[in-house]
Amino acid sequence: MPPAIQIREVTKTYTEGAASVTALRGVDLEVEAGELVMLAGPSGSGKTTLLSIVGCILSPTSGSVKIAGEEVTKLGQKQLPRVRLEKIGFVFQGFNLFPTLTAGENVELMLDLKGIRRDAARNRALALLEQVGLGEKYASFPADLSGGQKQRVAIARALAGDPQIILADEPTAALDSVVGRKIIETMRALARNHGRAVVIVTHDPRVLELGDRVIHIEDGVIARKLPEHEVPAELLTVRSGTIAARLA
Amino acid sequence: MPPLARRNLFHDKVRLTVTVTGIVFAVVLIVVELGLFVGFTSTTSGLVDHSGADLWVTSKHVPYVELGVPFSERKLYQVRAVPGVQEAQKLITRWTQWKRADGREESVQIVGINSDSQMSRPWNLVEGSVQDLKRPDAIIMDEIYKQKLGASHVGELFEIRGLRARIVGFTRGIRSFTTSPYVFTSFKNAQDYAGVDANQTIFIVVKMAPGADVNQVRHAILDNVKDVEVFTSREFSRMTQIYWMFTTGAGVAVLLAAVLGLVVGFVVVAQTIYATTTDHIKEFGTLKAMGAANSYVYKVIIEQAAISAVIGYVLGMIVSGFVVRASQSGGAAILLPWQMGVGMFFLTLAMCVGAALVSISKVTRIDPAMVFKG
Numbered sequence: 112m113p114p115a116i117q118i119r120e121v122t123k124t125y126t127e128g129a130a131s132v133t134a135l136r137g138v139d140l141e142v143e144a145g146e147l148v149m150l151a152g153p154s155g156s157g158k159t160t161l162l163s164i165v166g167c168i169l170s171p172t173s174g175s176v177k178i179a180g181e182e183v184t185k186l187g188q189k190q191l192p193r194v195r196l197e198k199i200g201f202v203f204q205g206f207n208l209f210p211t212l213t214a215g216e217n218v219e220l221m222l223d224l225k226g227i228r229r230d231a232a233r234n235r236a237l238a239l240l241e242q243v244g245l246g247e248k249y250a251s252f253p254a255d256l257s258g259g260q261k262q263r264v265a266i267a268r269a270l271a272g273d274p275q276i277i278l279a280d281e282p283t284a285a286l287d288s289v290v291g292r293k294i295i296e297t298m299r300a301l302a303r304n305h306g307r308a309v310v311i312v313t314h315d316p317r318v319l320e321l322g323d324r325v326i327h328i329e330d331g332v333i334a335r336k337l338p339e340h341e342v343p344a345e346l347l348t349v350r351s352g353t354i355a356a357r358l359a
Numbered sequence: 360m361p362p363l364a365r366r367n368l369f370h371d372k373v374r375l376t377v378t379v380t381g382i383v384f385a386v387v388l389i390v391v392e393l394g395l396f397v398g399f400t401s402t403t404s405g406l407v408d409h410s411g412a413d414l415w416v417t418s419k420h421v422p423y424v425e426l427g428v429p430f431s432e433r434k435l436y437q438v439r440a441v442p443g444v445q446e447a448q449k450l451i452t453r454w455t456q457w458k459r460a461d462g463r464e465e466s467v468q469i470v471g472i473n474s475d476s477q478m479s480r481p482w483n484l485v486e487g488s489v490q491d492l493k494r495p496d497a498i499i500m501d502e503i504y505k506q507k508l509g510a511s512h513v514g515e516l517f518e519i520r521g522l523r524a525r526i527v528g529f530t531r532g533i534r535s536f537t538t539s540p541y542v543f544t545s546f547k548n549a550q551d552y553a554g555v556d557a558n559q560t561i562f563i564v565v566k567m568a569p570g571a572d573v574n575q576v577r578h579a580i581l582d583n584v585k586d587v588e589v590f591t592s593r594e595f596s597r598m599t600q601i602y603w604m605f606t607t608g609a610g611v612a613v614l615l616a617a618v619l620g621l622v623v624g625f626v627v628v629a630q631t632i633y634a635t636t637t638d639h640i641k642e643f644g645t646l647k648a649m650g651a652a653n654s655y656v657y658k659v660i661i662e663q664a665a666i667s668a669v670i671g672y673v674l675g676m677i678v679s680g681f682v683v684r685a686s687q688s689g690g691a692a693i694l695l696p697w698q699m700g701v702g703m704f705f706l707t708l709a710m711c712v713g714a715a716l717v718s719i720s721k722v723t724r725i726d727p728a729m730v731f732k733g
Binding site for chain 1: 362363366641647648649650651652727730731
């Protein structure tokens, strides 16, 4: 079975007028189903750009991106939403829940995008909220939920499409350490118990250890890819286009 | 689909109120102006439309019903001799002066008819009868113009062109497009009141025999009667309408006001829906990041516009109904046929959905990557 995420020699350059910025330089990355990978690095290192490319929100300037075996760089802009809808679930830093919909309706919205009928969507949404421990909050609006509860609703929404890949951008940034850790543990369970590839962008060193691997990125380059138990207190960096070998 | 459009719309009640108010304003303005246009149009040709005649015989070059030129009444007999003519009657319409009891003079349009004929009779009588016009000096006027002409009841005496006139009846709803009310009287009285020579008439109205062909009869009259023109009632009605509504510019002014209402409604709805879209831009970005096609996002915006349209239409038509009802007792009737009501619904919907296109172009350009900016 091919890796859930497979990117080769990906470069991303932003051009504005005469100026250009290279956010990613020749990045390689593979994430298997069932793996939880942490993507760490300073601000401006290219983490979000990498996540956006993996999430088929941005297209690379060059290189290959395969999502669940499908080469997406050859797809047109109008086809990328289909890939996101079918294969990828997103969890955002700011939760990005729809404030005028209840928790249940937020999850139903994802199911509606997939064409699931109202009654079936309602039942599935309830089951997903129960899975994240929020079944009783089905009819609550986001304004009535705590930060941790909102993020769990967001996770339920991301799962609604039954994606093979879950991408999370700083999911614990707005949460305290206890709640944040619980969120990451939930996402680890999603990876291990349900065979999903989970990639989390995070600044939070307290949760890095929960990942199967930590990938440090700086200046658009992946520095080191370390298994969980080898994560150092200070992360090594390699500049100027050096690509580290993938560690087992 | 979860009720995202409806919830977003009703979430900001102030903005919704502004949107609906703009739509109501547009609906009322358009209905009033179009209703005035329809009312004016039907008023201008009322005499022709209610004449019951199939054909109108006039002097040459008569452009509309108020501008008839006298011709010999002997032509009546020539017209009656034409095959296919069941009935022909003389008719006078002409402006003249009415003198009120207080001495003030007002302009009126005398309509002189044969009260034994069914053609060209005053309609909607609420007091008196057409047969009362056989009495000496008898006239029938519309109750709308009581105040203008200083009248109040049947039996009152006035002067028309220095001659005595006695009110024998009132109608309801016979409006004149000009400021001069119609005053119905016998043909003989009309010749005196209007200063038309005793052996002249201004029109001849014709009722065709059943089954007669209108073009054949028309051509036969033209062959038999010299120096006249012959129009069907429909043609003469249309000529009169076009003159008053477009040649004078009155209709254009009314239609322009209706267009203005549409523009105002469009701008208000476009602005408020655009503002709502901007407020919820992050949500639309999230939808796109989740994999929603542009069409899904468009549906949300269009649904908001459609809901606003329905609410604004219903409230606007309620207000319009009151305005229309209030106008019935005035000099200018606003008409609201059911076809206009239905048409207004679709126009309101089109206006609101069209206004939403401005927002649609904005969401089309949303970069889904914005959702990662926190």
